[in-house]
Amino acid sequence: MPKCPLLIPPEGSRSFRVELPDGRAYWTVVDDAYLKVEVADRFLFDLRFGLDRSEGTTRMYAGELACFFRWCARTGRSLEEGATHLSSFVLALRTTPTARPGRGQGRPPGVARINHVLAVAREFYKHAVAAGSVSAEVLTGLYEVADDRHLPAELRPEGGGLRYHARPRHRLRTERAAAPDAASEQEWEALLEAASSWRDRFLLVLLRFGGLRIGEALGLRRSDLHFSASSTSVGCKVAGPHLHVVRRDNPNRAWAKSRDARVVPVGRWVLAYYDRYSQERLACPAADGSDFVFVNLSHAPFGAPMTASAVRQLFRRLSRRAGLARPVHPHMARHLAGSELNEAGVPVDVAQALLGHRRLSSTQVYTHVSDRRLRDAVDSVEARGLRRKEQRPGGAR
Numbered sequence: 001m002p003k004c005p006l007l008i009p010p011e012g013s014r015s016f017r018v019e020l021p022d023g024r025a026y027w028t029v030v031d032d033a034y035l036k037v038e039v040a041d042r043f044l045f046d047l048r049f050g051l052d053r054s055e056g057t058t059r060m061y062a063g064e065l066a067c068f069f070r071w072c073a074r075t076g077r078s079l080e081e082g083a084t085h086l087s088s089f090v091l092a093l094r095t096t097p098t099a100r101p102g103r104g105q106g107r108p109p110g111v112a113r114i115n116h117v118l119a120v121a122r123e124f125y126k127h128a129v130a131a132g133s134v135s136a137e138v139l140t141g142l143y144e145v146a147d148d149r150h151l152p153a154e155l156r157p158e159g160g161g162l163r164y165h166a167r168p169r170h171r172l173r174t175e176r177a178a179a180p181d182a183a184s185e186q187e188w189e190a191l192l193e194a195a196s197s198w199r200d201r202f203l204l205v206l207l208r209f210g211g212l213r214i215g216e217a218l219g220l221r222r223s224d225l226h227f228s229a230s231s232t233s234v235g236c237k238v239a240g241p242h243l244h245v246v247r248r249d250n251p252n253r254a255w256a257k258s259r260d261a262r263v264v265p266v267g268r269w270v271l272a273y274y275d276r277y278s279q280e281r282l283a284c285p286a287a288d289g290s291d292f293v294f295v296n297l298s299h300a301p302f303g304a305p306m307t308a309s310a311v312r313q314l315f316r317r318l319s320r321r322a323g324l325a326r327p328v329h330p331h332m333a334r335h336l337a338g339s340e341l342n343e344a345g346v347p348v349d350v351a352q353a354l355l356g357h358r359r360l361s362s363t364q365v366y367t368h369v370s371d372r373r374l375r376d377a378v379d380s381v382e383a384r385g386l387r388r389k390e391q392r393p394g395g396a397r
Ligand SMILES: [Zn+2]
Pocket: 226, 231, 236, 237, 238, 242, 243, 244
């Protein structure tokens, strides 16, 4: 096989949205002349349509890759050299204030962001090597291969045999994940009071009690809501009122992040608010034809599915109207749901299933909260021990 030529990425690399004729879209990396950077484009296209990742993921990946490419170009490095000089890239990131608008603007990016950029770079290189665009040698710059031959026998896995594993060479150490920024119960109630339509109130109730992601709520169809006591007539065997979170490509770009569909049981609040919202919706004939649950009722295009940016604006408006000290973001209502599940003593695996987390670690961020739960745990173990002692023949000794 001929050796691949070195690839020099363009200095003006930037992320760019590409829409396919069928309406599906992904993000790629383009140069100054809006020409796709082939090696990145193949990776991002496969990520979106081969691995079925969301458009939002490709957008994030394209942004991080473009940032890495610009650094390579600025410092005169080929992609191959970039891979072996990742430490210099990390140093550059840690000392360069970010230009991206947002909370961190003007400060160097945090550890989590840097680790994310590094993870994206590794994924990109693995793909490029598999596709034959860069030499496999770059992987030795990204991973160290370790084996277990120096471990004491008792620490080696059962069954013997030498095992190898690849460990990323570059990763910043993170602090323990902080508890996510949850809305307080008072903040959420203030938003509910400030809301002026039943649609907005229903959305607030659904985010808090169902713990849905905003994309999941906006992607809901009326046919996903099984709000009767029994849904057997529509061919669903799940007992009690519930809704289904299903992953689809939606025209409002709402996207259920979980790969697996999940069932979320709903309680009285959600049902009552949905009733009121359904009444309100009748007054807007254009909404009748739409199967989406959340649609525009007060402005054009009437009946069109609500977008995530409209919801973000809504939350900003409600926060202002409620006179809150800080703006409450839609995702903070989901975090409130997570915290409340934890506070209510719901086991972490159950909370994980309800919230649709793929990894337990995402759910565990809610678990290091209160001293009260530690106390309860010790008390309940002690109480069990005492009970057993009393039940033993001969009683307590
Ligand atoms: Zn169902």
